[in-house]
Amino acid sequence: MRVVVDLRTGEELRLEGPPPLDGRIEIRHRSLYPEKGRLTDVMISRADGERPAVQYYLRYLRDRPDSVIGALEDIAFSEGAVLVHCAAGKDRTGVVVAMALAAAGVRREAIVADYARTGERIGAIMAQLRASPTYRDELAKYSDDSRKPLGEVLERVLEVLDERHGGPAGWLAEQGFDPAPLRARLVG
Secondary structure (H helix, E strand, O other): OOEEEEOOOHHHHHHHOOOOOEOOEEEEEOOOOOOOOOOOOOOOOOHHHOOHHHHHHHHHHHHOHHHHHHHHHHHHHOOOOEEEEOOOOOOHHHHHHHHHHHHOOOOHHHHHHHHHHHHHHHHHHHHHHHOOOOOHHHHOOOOOHHHOOOHHHHHHHHHHHHHHHOOHHHHHHHOOOOOHHHHHHHHO
16 A cells, blocks of 8 residues: 545544554545534534435535545556545545546446445444544444444435536536546556
């Protein structure tokens, strides 16, 4: 592994410290939040009738297309393996990986299934986050099951992309992203 794409906020990096491999591999910071001090993806509102998780995921694409495209370019053009992560590896990472898989031409059902598979490890993920002073207080009131990634959330995000942009490929094209190098890297 030569490159790590870190989707956490600057505040998370400050509070959690540098990643363990810092200095031995290249770390590329690509926060999906406007840097306002928020730490996690805990959902709080139901504006516009969409589920809060759907709203957050669409906001990543709306507010930080530079980071999403940067992460996809990191995957497409880096030598060796690329690791993409956030704090839990389900919301921010899930959106970036879903966009990468869509750009590579992976079937939607497989993308959604891949995203939902993180739920198999949600207990361990939540235990690790709750052990950190950075996330503990914000996550204390949430059960593990309430934080499970639900396939229907990502499915709805992809439907909204269909409605507004002609799908993930349309959104990527609007950002000036050419999927061919990413597809070649992931599919071979």
